[in-house]
Amino acid sequence: MPMIQEPILFYNKDAESYLGSLEAQRDFSQLFVITDENTNKHCLPLLTEWLGHKQFIEIQIRSGEEYKTISSCASIWQELTAHKADRKALILLLGGGVLTDMGAFAASCYKRGVQFLNIPTTLLAMVDASTGSKTGIDFDGLKNHIGLFSSPIATLIHQDFLKTLDQRQFKSGVCEMFKHGLIANADHWKSLISHVHEPEKLISDSVSIKINIVTQDPTEKGMRKILNFGHTLGHAIETHFLGSSGALLHGEAIAAGIILESFLSSNFGELSTIALEEIAYTLKEYYHLPSLSRSDQEAIYGLIKHDKKNHKDTVNFVALTKIGEAVYDATYTDQAIDQAFVFYNALTYR
């Protein structure tokens, strides 16, 4: 059985219809909905309505990256066990990327795998986590260190969930859309800049770009790696500030990563300086990004040494060759990375 399937997507009204006729779509014994305290409050009422008030069992977990752990997984497994969930259970994952990543991992391991549906409720999860079949939890301080490739039976994307999202969360999601444009589709990048106040109109375009990349290389042996643009440094920045008062949202950290890695692509690769400036100023305008002190930089550098994408001691980056095109497995000297931080701090200095 291939664990990675072509994603099946339903948008808006089609998603509602799918949920309304769930029994006709799938044979299942019991219906579970995994929520957190936010989606319980803001999203579950909508879902309940679309389900036509079908019976389901809610399993609520705590929201936030700090709960993306094996012990949260264990509590999902305990709840499923307590409710005698069998192999024919169907699990709906109602939440952001943390919830869908972890819920998909938990579902895929319960009794060697039960079927699940991704119902992303944040823009970030809609355009990123909910397609691509990556599932996982954080472990030992490392993001998504334990996980699997495993596909939902379908992903349901509905704009109505975005209405309850705060502006900062919303903008965080836009960053992955910017990234999709930068690595693979210059038109998408341009459209985003001109629709920066209504990027939700471009969700399906953005998802299509991602799926186009993923289906060519489902398990990330090669070109899928370009989706990690901005993430080598961005992930490390996110981890570094996690739990502190200056904690960044994922998209904000990735925006910083994109600026840094665009500088590296330009000064040590093929990206033009005009393109670098367009990227750096667009993201600097759109996000509030922190300066990075010398000690921040050192901690971030230590963290990238542990990235999943590395092979032995080399740190691999994605580099842009131009807006809309990227290559993977670029490497840089420590000094080059230092210079990228200097450029970044000049840009964010207020």
Add this chain to the structure above:
Amino acid sequence: MPMIQEPILFYNKDAESYLGSLEAQRDFSQLFVITDENTNKHCLPLLTEWLGHKQFIEIQIRSGEEYKTISSCASIWQELTAHKADRKALILLLGGGVLTDMGAFAASCYKRGVQFLNIPTTLLAMVDASTGSKTGIDFDGLKNHIGLFSSPIATLIHQDFLKTLDQRQFKSGVCEMFKHGLIANADHWKSLISHVHEPEKLISDSVSIKINIVTQDPTEKGMRKILNFGHTLGHAIETHFLGSSGALLHGEAIAAGIILESFLSSNFGELSTIALEEIAYTLKEYYHLPSLSRSDQEAIYGLIKHDKKNHKDTVNFVALTKIGEAVYDATYTDQAIDQAFVFYNALTYR
């Protein structure tokens, strides 16, 4: 990427050659060997010799079903992380079924999957756990409740490991061979009875029977279920006595399960009484099996209600139609199961 691959098997001298030329077989960054205190002592010296004294890092876990837990997995993940294992690591699993099941699960989840080799050191693991792509751990008192379908790159079976196995462990392994004969190959059953003092000669035959079944139905949607013959009640018996002074080895519990389920197959199905007697007396002679008190029976009955193979509240059994042929999804009344216990106790009463 299909997570279930046709098993690749190497026996004895071929297994030695494979290990001797590991770099030629596979591209890997670091070599890890997972052992327990028994295989560290009795099996690792042989493995080290066959590896031609190649460098590897040993990760030792504690032996025994009671350590087949998520926390043992976490300690494997911690060791891999501490040694900076990357996605190109290769993990050799040197042990019995507990170790190979759990090690395969841990390897399959580490950084979304690193490659592993099964090197079963008990007869039971050779003929059962090390092929078929089932991986897992126990959870919440339930056997293999959390796990995956995931295949090793190869399984290496070497008889020299059996020399260090005690007689009771060895005989436990023979039970799965008996089962393979009973469900799918009457000749194998007859051969085992005539070679009962040297069943190791029949290992590759027994593995072939299992693989033939598994490859027709890798994820157990249908006919693969026949491999669970004797296991619905056998698993429950094993779990019931786990940790007590009367703890049974897996094969012993399954032998009891086979007797019980053969009775059910005969008295409520198609199996002839002559075949039932042949099976019951053969297994009773070969194993020391305990009688089951009324309270044992009640506890065992409670446990089968939680079997992974169940759908809603029905308990599904495999039934023999004759020696060498089985069907799945048989169901029995509570009274029938009571009668099976009466028959079993009559047989084991001393």
